Amino acid sequence: MKISELASIAQVSVKTIRYYEQIGLLSAPIRASNGYRHYQEKDIETLVFIRRCRELNIGLDDIKRLVDTQQDPKSSCALVDNIIAEQLARIQQTQRELALLEQSLAALASCCQSQQIQDCSILQTLKSS
């Protein structure tokens, strides 16, 4: 199948597919005589896998490790566990940081009663807090 067909089946943009090939995440497909990329069924599976990982906000480096692990039948499940656990920890850390941010912003947002910029308590707080 051609690149746009793969793109629409796997729900990934054509640009992104070429980008994944360029960085070595997706192996280069065979080319037709006109130079067009020609993909196999298994490429759908790989690409969908990558897309799901991206939806989980996993970085391309880690996805590459997951894809490689998958392709090596001798490799261990523990590696996969580790990557997922790392991602989970990262997201939880981000959540904690965002909760703090939200508090600060909410406090700021509710504090300004003034109409004049000189007295704006938001700006005062940001300057001196």
Add this chain to the structure above:
Amino acid sequence: MKISELASIAQVSVKTIRYYEQIGLLSAPIRASNGYRHYQEKDIETLVFIRRCRELNIGLDDIKRLVDTQQDPKSSCALVDNIIAEQLARIQQTQRELALLEQSLAALASCCQSQQIQDCSILQTLKSS
């Protein structure tokens, strides 16, 4: 004061100060005869303001609007309110997305009981879910 002094007082790197000047967020300071940047007291205030906004994860474009608003005594407080409200909404949206991500990853992390990569339920789930 020289750039490194400003940097250490305002807790911003020298690189970052030059970058802020380059993008027009910080106005260009006067130069000494040797070409060194020479900063005034008020630059500390501006830079600290910018740093605090960055700590709140506000984008440089929005910070520029806040700085400009601050420097124009005729401008209205409502603009400031709007920017802060937007940032708050953005952070809350991100929090909702992260909560969903966390759920998915936590479900994945706990599902794999296998030792062999062929049976790894994490990978199975990512392929087909």
Add this chain to the structure above:
DNA sequence: GTAAAGGTTACAGTCACTGGAAGGTCAAGT
């Protein structure tokens, strides 16, 4: 014949910096 749709490559831009190279300047110590 021609126009639209889809394929190819290569380069630039995003955001908010950061790193590094190559060179000029300054202050202190020998």
Add this chain to the structure above:
DNA sequence: ACTTGACCTTCCAGTGACTGTAACCTTTAC
């Protein structure tokens, strides 16, 4: 006078994960 080291300058490239654009070629339909 000389050297050393810290600090200053500019400019260019890299980060992550794409996306936009340009310029060009191929296929398909009318």
